[in-house]
Every structure is written in structure tokens, then in C-alpha cells.
Amino acid sequence: MPTFVYMTRCDGCGQCVDICPSDIMHIDPVVRRAYNIEPNMCWECYSCVKACPHNAIDVRGYADFAPLGHSVRVKRDEEKGVIAWRIIFRNGEKDMNLLAPITTKPWGKHIPQLADAPAPSQEMRDGELLYNEPKYIRFDDGGLHTLEAAGLQLKVGVYE
Amino acid sequence: MGYKTVVEDGIDILVCGAGLGGTGAAFEARYWGKDKKIVIAEKANIDRSGAVAQGLYAINCYMGTRFGENNPEDHVRYARIDLMGMVREDLLFDMARHVDSTVHQFEEWGLPLMRNPKTGAYQREGRWQIMIHGESYKPIVAEAAKKSADMVFNRVCVTHLLMDESKENRVAGAVGFNVRTGNYHVFKSKTVVVAAGGASNIFKPRSVGEGAGRVWYAPWSSGSAYGLMIGAGAKMTQMENRIVLARFKDGYGPVGAYFLHLKTYTQNGMGEEYESKWFPALEKMVGKRYLDVEASHLSHRPIPTCLRNHAFINEVNAGRGPIHMVTMEAFQDPHLEEIGWHNFLGMTVGQAVLWAATDVDPKYENPELTTSEPYVMGSHATGCGAWCSGPEDLSPPEYFWGYNRMTTVEGLFGAGDAVGGTPHAFSSGSFTEGRLAAKAACKYIDDGKAEGIRVSDEQINRRKEEVYKPMEHYKLYRNEITAGSVNPNYINPRQGLDRLQKLMDEYCGGVTVSYMTNEKLLHIGLKKLKLLEEDLEKIAAENIHELLRAWELKHRHLTSEAVMHHTLFRKETRWPGYYYRGDAMKVDDENWHVLTVSRRDPKTGEYSMEKAPCYHLIEDKQETAEAA
Ligand SMILES: Cc1cc2nc3c(=O)[nH]c(=O)nc-3n(C[C@H](O)[C@H](O)[C@H](O)COP(=O)(O)OP(=O)(O)OC[C@H]3O[C@@H](n4cnc5c(N)ncnc54)[C@H](O)[C@@H]3O)c2cc1C
Ligand code: SF4
């Protein structure tokens, strides 16, 4: 496939259509549910799987090398900041549950609005520093690296 | 066509493509350009677009200067040895001296970085890599870009850059179309930061049929960064330096954490260590310094990635495949086993799907590795991309024309895969480059360099006609046949892609010819690419989705042509293991210790090639000793 949609679970909400980086999740005009229109341009990136509110999308490994009968399911929760995976092998003998954090902070709250940051001085504009540097480079009072400070120079030719 | 034209005027900074480079640019632009209009045009949805769409399990470029781990110059030396000397060291040094500040910000924004419980420093995977729980890496950086940009246009595929008509060789914005509404979008902008990513699917992939999307670099990495810049006449560098990856077979699961953190190793089909066996012969091709195993051991200087590929490829060709990754030892430790699986789930889920489907449990079975088809990109262990200015305080005159990361087209900047000669930037370095480009773009505007830009309606309308031509062509000829996809008047995007991949593979050193090419083959390849270019004028798109594929293909084609010209120009085998010039099988430092630079004349399509000097960081001590 590699992604496919279960007919009974999909309500055609379009979240998968909105998110697929490959533009291949589309709503079928007849059944008004989503499907993968171009499986050979699917990366199995799971972006659509994670976005579907009804767990209607699943993945079946690429037909050119993956046999049938396996399952890799996922549930991503932005509120709780975690992602849960379940992997079941084709032979059913291995069944793994794995959990990982996706963020350590309430979603999006700790990203600064740079429009509100104090304006940079002319000296900073003319220099090489970026926003919040040099502090953010080292969290000490060391400045930005330059060639001179490090006793280095650039020289054309073959090096040893 | 009944599509509306939507014009966005008065833009100061237009970011084309918002992956890691583009989000960095949009974020930083707001700080240096508080009053400036910042707009993003992205062909997908910035929350999950680009190479990092499914996440990453490691940040591959972090100095750790704060923890006394590395300095920027250390990274420069590492990247240059890995690329056999051919890098832009000014750009590398510049990226490396800023990259830690980017990573520290990521942590503050909530990206979970693992820490070493003993030292308090970030958990290292290798000397330059730190481990993260990065499933949401992309949505987190997208959030930052959204907070800074005035407008985000998702689902707009940028097809061309607009050029200023009052001053030659100056950019004036971009055009594209919305893949949902079909509308034609015009962005008139004083500067453009192109961050539209590298190129997959240029060479025939190992996967076939339904699996063709299972390439290592994302199938939506369409080489647009190169296509847009080449089309505008920007100079490109190191386009011959495509990359071949050694990865887990079929799924292309990453091997970095396995080698570096889990301490797994490879062996041939007989269970033997094979790599070092190929080094003596290889030494004759490339010289001793790259393969001095003892020196490497003492200085932690790695054997270049391409040379390790060479050993892999030759061992397989000698009939001693498959190459296995020895995981059975490491995976007995449950903690390491978990890391091994998380590594896939966080960035290449397809590999986990494959092992589950084939009952490969790496705890009890050593999985197979393979070498991939080649890719064209500028931020991984390879440095294709635009020839850009370096920063004022570092760059020698040949590398400096005023604004950091500005291409040879005025007002046109690059970031990430778009910038040439800067390998080993990876995700954090690409974001950092976006920040650097954005600051420079603001300065360019503040210096009054973007005054008096003029774009005529004629230019806008001409591009519009060009953009929708594949759909017109389809309509015109569709009814000449009964049904199906075989038509004497056109090819569709998939057919065109198949042709491109086949000829790049066979003539430019892809997988089926064991990465081998030569002058004769390259000349034939160039001829076939020209014929394909003519046919691409007749490409047919049945709907807007196919129109997207048509333009991706055109960008891939422009990228391929540059790769072919560069490969022809550099008459040596600089990177055995990435590709071989069969008619010049050695590294030739006397003639080719230079960077290659190309330019395609936008009016005639003719290529011109030149050599540019390769500058290296030399320690003062060494200089003094030499002088004495
Ligand atoms: C499988 C894999 C594993 C990797 N592992 C690591 C790792 O462990 N650590 C690490 O640090 N790095 C890793 N990388 C590398 C990292 O992802 C890249 O270096 C980085 O994403 C490059 O940034 P970029 O902005 O140049 O390109 P991208 O992030 O790919 O962004 C390009 C953007 O441009 C958009 N675009 C393309 N064409 C157009 C167009 N015509 N119009 C409008 N928009 C367009 C795309 O949709 C995309 O959003 C990995 C990459 C891959 C694929
Ligand atoms: S897995 Fe990724 S590429 Fe495939 S359909 Fe879903 S979002 Fe698109």
C-alpha cells in the first residue's frame, strides 16, 4: 500500500490529507473517505497515522519486500507529551510496547515571540552574533569563535 | 485554466521550503527584522514536512563547547577529512560556532534531549551526535517558525524564482501553485531564502513497484532547492559529490546509533572482518593520509564514509556478501535493545515494519546491510549545493561577496541542503544556516540593496502559462486515445521519473552499475538528459496532484543535469564508494584539489564550469614551524 484506511473507521475528516508531506492521502469523491492515491510515493513516515483521530489508517509493509501479517501501531498524545508504539511480529512471537516522550514542556508554550524581544543594537547587526548569542552558545561569558582567537588561519592548497 | 492569481506583495523575506533550514530562517528573521514582512511558502504542511517529517533520534551536529567537548575547528577538520578535503571550511566553521546555541534553544522549547547521568552533559551517540527523543522535532521547530512568520502558505509548490527587471541577476520573489485549490501564487519579495531540501529519486532506487517510495532520503525531497537556484542562474558547487548510504537492507534504517552507541560492528557473509582488507589497495587510489588507521585511532579521526562504502561494495562484488550488522551481542542488554528499536520508531518506522514483517529479531539474528542508491544533498555526509558567500570575518576574498549564505544571485540566500560545500550540518546545522541566512537577508535589505525591484506582469503571466502547461497539454491530447496512459504526444510524471532514474543510474554511476561511470557514458547521459528535457516540455498532468509531480520532476531534471556536468568536469575519483570515474580511478590532488563551480545560463541552458580554490584551516603553530 503502504498506508491504507479502514472503511468502517474513517469519517472523512481530512486530517491525514492536511498533514501528508507527500500529498498522497486524498478523500475519495465517491465513498467520501480517505485513501492513499500513490503508494509508491509513500515513505511510511506515519505522519497521517499519528494524525488520524479515529485510528483509521494503518500500514502494510511494501509489497516488494515485506510479507503480510505484521503490525506496527502508534498513538501520539500531545497533551501528555508521549508517544506509544506496539510492534507485533508476523509470527506473533514478539509483541513489544514502547513508550517515549515527545516534549518536556507544555506544547509550544516555551518558544519565544521574537517580535517581543528587545531590538538588537547596531553593533549586533554589524557583528556575527545571532539571537541570544553569545550566551546561548556556551552559557558562560565566552564570546563567539573567531579564527584569530583560536590562532588559526585559512590557507589555499593541499593540507596535511 | 480557471485558476485565480493570488498576489502577495511587499514581502521582505520569502522562505521557500520550511524544513529545518526554512524554519530556522523564518524564526531568526523576526529578531533582525521586527518590522519586516516574513512569509513562508511550503509545498506540504510545515508541521510535518521535509526530511525530518517522521522525526529524528539524534542531533548529528553538536559541538558541546559548553561542556568542554569540542571546538568549531575540530568539526571542520572532521568534515574535511570525511569529504576527502573538498569542503568550504569558512562556512563549516561558521555553522559550527553557532550550532550549539541552536541546540540549547531546542532544549528550552521542549525537545527531549537525553543526558549522561554521570557528567550532566548531553548523552553522546558519537563525538558529534547527541541522542534525543525526536519524534516531534519537526512540529516543535515549525511552532517556532509559525510564531515568527507573518503568513504561512502551506501546500504551495514553488516552481520558479522571480527575477528583478531593473537590475540584472537580482531576485524579486517566487511563483508557484497551491496543490489544493490550484491557484497561482505570486510572491513579490525583496529577498528569498531557498531551503527546499535535497534530492532523492534521481537515481533508480533499489526498491521496485509499490516500494519505490522507500528511499533513504524522503521521496518528497525533489531537488527543488537546486532546481530553483539553477533555473535562476545561481552558481552551484560540488554537485558531483552525491552520497551513497550504508544502511539496514530494504528499510534503510539508520546505523549511526548502532555503530556509535550500541557498539555493533559489521562482518561479511563468512563472519569475517572485511573492511581493513580493502585499505591497502584503496591507499593506492587515494593516498595514505585518509587510511592511516593508526593515526585515526590516536586522533579519533574517522576513516572517510565513502572509503568504508568502497570496502563494503567491493566485498559484496567479490561474492562475500551479505554484509551483516552484528546486533546479537548488544541486543542481549534490554536497555540497548530498546534503544535500537526506538531509533527506528523515532526516524525510520519502515525499518521496524520490515523486521516485524519478516520476523527478524536482531537479538537472535544479525540483520543485513546494503548500500543505497545515490542521493544529492548538501547537509549530510555530502556537500552539493549553491556557491554561497561566507561570513565577513572568516572568508577569503574568493568566498566573500558581502552577505553570509547569499548565492551568486543578489538577494537569493540558501540554507541546509541548498548550500554547497557544507556537509555534516545535519538538522541542527541546517536550522543554524537558516538563522544565518535570515540575519544576512535583513542586513541586505537594511543596506538598501533591494531598492527599486521591478517585476512586470509579463513575467508573471509568462510563468503562469508555463506552470499550468502540463495540464493544458493533457487536455489537448487526452482524447486522441481511448484510455490508458500510453499517448504519442506526452508522457506523464511517473513515466518521466522512470526515464530520469534509469538514465542517471546507467550513465552517472547508480546502483546497477556499481556506482561506475566514465567520460563516454557521461556524454551519452547528457545527450539523453537533453532529449528528456524536450519531452518534459510535453509532460502531461491529469490533475493538480500530477502537476505537483510534474514540477518536482522538472526540478529533479535540472539537478541531474548539474550532477552529470560536474561528474564529467572533475576528472578523478575523489570519493571512491560514492562513485567511480572508471577512466580516472585515482585521487589527483595536483589538478583537482579544488572546488568545482558550475553555472547554467538561464537563457541558453548552456553550462560553464570552473575551478575554485580550496582553503584549509591551518594551525598557526604549524605555520610558524614551517616558516622556521
Ligand atoms: C532518514 C534520515 C535520517 C536522518 N538522520 C539525521 C539525524 O539522525 N540527525 C540529524 O541531525 N540529521 C539527520 N538527517 C538529516 C536532516 O534531516 C537534514 O540534514 C535536514 O533536514 C536538511 O534540512 P533542509 O531544510 O535543507 O531540508 P528539509 O528539512 O528536507 O526541508 C525542505 C523543505 O522544502 C519543502 N519543499 C521542497 N520543494 C519545495 C517546493 N518546490 N516548494 C515549496 N516547498 C518545497 C519540503 O516540503 C520541505 O519542507 C536525516 C535525514 C534523513 C532523511
Ligand atoms: S505514511 Fe507519510 S507519506 Fe505515507 S501516506 Fe502517511 S503521511 Fe503520507
Ligand code: SF4
Ligand atoms: S484522518 Fe482518519 S478519519 Fe480523517 S479522513 Fe484521514 S483516515 Fe479518515
